[in-house]
Amino acid sequence: MIHPLLPNQLQKTQETMRMAAEFILRPISRKYDKAEHEPPVEMEQLNQAAAAQKETGMGDDSVKSMDLKGRNLWAVISLEQMCWGDVGLFLARPGTGLGNAAISAVGNPDQKSKWGKRWASMAITEPGAGSDSKNISTAAVLDGDEWVINGEKIYVTDGDRCDCVVVWATLNKAMGKTAIRSFIVEKGTPGFSVARLEKKLGIRASDTATLIFDNCRIPRENLLGGKEEVEMDADAAKKSFGGAMQTFDNTRPMVAGMAIGLGQAALDMTRALLAEEGYEDNFGASMGQQTAIQYELEMLEAELEAARLLVYKSAWMMDNKMPNSKEASMGKAKAGRIGNRISLKCVEICSMQGFSEDHLLEKFSRDSKILDIFEGTQQIQQLIVARQVLNKSSADLK
Ligand SMILES: Cc1cc2nc3c(=O)[nH]c(=O)nc-3n(C[C@H](O)[C@H](O)[C@H](O)COP(=O)(O)OP(=O)(O)OC[C@H]3O[C@@H](n4cnc5c(N)ncnc54)[C@H](O)[C@@H]3O)c2cc1C
Known part of the structure; x- marks a missing residue:
């Protein structure tokens, strides 16, 4: 769904990325889940097409015309949509490495120009x-x-x-x-x-x-x-390590965006499988008439949207040069947690179909776990948030 809070430019990005996710990533999802360590050659074709589009001046206008100010929110939106398609394949796409985010966050102009476009x-x-x-x-x-x-x-x-x-x-x-x-x-x-x-x-x-x-x-x-x-x-020393840690303020919203995309994918697939079984949504019904499944899905949708808004905010703050360390960790913790919960709950709701390799739900639940681990685990994000809320240093609160 196009998010109503996003400016037109980003809605266009959302649409383009969703199409790439649906028509390029999804069809090869299972293939590369099975063929671990095999380079996804189809992704190479995707990259060549994107490079050719760049050279000929075609491609996603919303990206070309975007000034640097909206780059982080743009990246979160893109990742969310691509990871609706497939998290593993998205990570296998050249140029998407977390090292690229580090170079962009703390590299000097020479380093950015030399390494910025390498993977x-x-x-x-x-x-x-x-x-x-x-x-x-x-x-x-x-x-x-x-x-x-x-x-x-x-x-x-x-x-x-x-x-x-x-x-x-x-x-x-x-x-x-x-x-x-x-x-x-x-x-x-x-x-x-x-x-x-x-x-x-x-x-x-x-x-x-x-x-x-x-x-x-x-x-x-x-x-x-x-x-x-x-x-x-001491001040210079603090800034020096802070520079390295600053990378995380930039990358955590990205990983959180990936978790939101995956959570949405699991919910969408669950609804589609339920519809195939003849189950009908009845969202206008009073509480007494709601089914347990409907109640679960509503709760999960609401949690996912809350996480989404938090993550968008943390990226927007970064774009506007506002300190976002607390929000980046809050968003990563919330999105990682809810991504895990949704994907497992969807396996549960769809039971046999959820557990079977005939569908991707079981894969989503496996892919989801890492998004709550790398770039700082759930517990570490909570620790960072607690330190900031309570105004404690890392020595005070370990
Ligand atoms: C698939 C995958 C890809 C990865 N990619 C990268 C990568 O590209 N680059 C990279 O550098 N690393 C990468 N990692 C490593 C990842 O960042 C670490 O696994 C993660 O930081 C946790 O470290 P650890 O595994 O040593 O666990 P530990 O730090 O040993 O933690 C174990 C458990 O204890 C909890 N814990 C630890 N300290 C505290 C505390 N103070 N309070 C409360 N709980 C605590 C943790 O949350 C965790 O649940 C990757 C890991 C995986 C699995």
């Missing part, structure tokens, strides 16, 4: 550091005009297929989070290798990789944003 994944998580990202051990040491990177990163989305990786590393682990910086490492750089690919519960169309950095040398200018010096005053 960049984001490597933060390590065997010993997940939610506690300030505990990373991957090290970066300056040697002449090069950084030397050593360490292991795990569960990197698009880690195998991307062109480059934004890697979080520490300049001095003993100094804690103030010494953490991010670096752009290009594929093919000696010392950088993909050790293995994960087999997963969901989003199987997207690759998830373990990356090894063994004396990997990169140019000095590949330090993303931030300062080279590790010794700095």
Whole structure:
């Protein structure tokens, strides 16, 4: 459905993306759920068509004419619609990496022009550091005009297929989070290798990789944003890690948008399956006449819409240069939670059809879980919101 609160330009985006999701992603959803780690060749055709459209001046006018101010809301709307189609396939589309969001949020003009259009994944998580990202051990040491990177990163989305990786590393682990910086490492750089690919519960169309950095040398200018010096005053130090964390204010609304798209997909499919069975919506009926299914669906629709509005707001704030950290986490927590709840409830409502591979509901429920985990789990989002509401620091509230 076209959202009435959105300006015309974004309604057009919504329509275009929904069509791509319905006619390009959905028909190959099951194929790449089964063929884990196989590159989705049809997506390559989609990308070539999009590139050709760009060159010939055709394509989505709403994107071309959009000034930078509405970019985040535009991205959320696009992701929502594409993930109505298929989350895993969307993640497998070149240029959609979370590293791209990092480059766009904190990269300098040279970095944006050099790397902005390459496919960049984001490597933060390590065997010993997940939610506690300030505990990373991957090290970066300056040697002449090069950084030397050593360490292991795990569960990197698009880690195998991307062109480059934004890697979080520490300049001095003993100094804690103030010494953490991010670096752009290009594929093919000696010392950088993909050790293995994960087999997963969901989003199987997207690759998830373990990356090894063994004396990997990169140019000095590949330090993303931030300062080279590790010794700095407390204020500068706070800003430096804050710069890295700022990426999340940008990416959390995107992941939340993905969860909303998936939630809507599950609800739409449930209604379609119920209609095939002869079930009729009776929304005008008094409470005593409503069926249990109708009550469930109404509650889920309302929760989804509440999450949607919260997420749109967090992206709009970002577009208008307003601090959105609390809203980004609120939206991610709410959308992740409701996306999980809706997709499982829809499996339950449709029972055999929900559980069967004849339909995509069971796949939606598997794909949905990750949206409540990566870019910060449900519990971590709640912690961030609590800190802000109670005005506590990360040291006060762990
Ligand atoms: C498919 C997939 C793709 C991923 N893609 C990427 C990627 O592209 N880049 C990347 O860097 N990482 C990626 N990750 C890693 C992901 O970000 C982490 O899994 C996530 O941050 C949680 O870390 P963890 O798994 O180590 O769990 P832990 O941090 O060990 O947490 C385990 C549980 O404890 C809870 N918990 C932890 N700390 C607290 C606390 N203080 N209070 C309350 N509860 C707490 C968590 O919410 C969680 O439920 C991916 C993971 C998966 C599964």
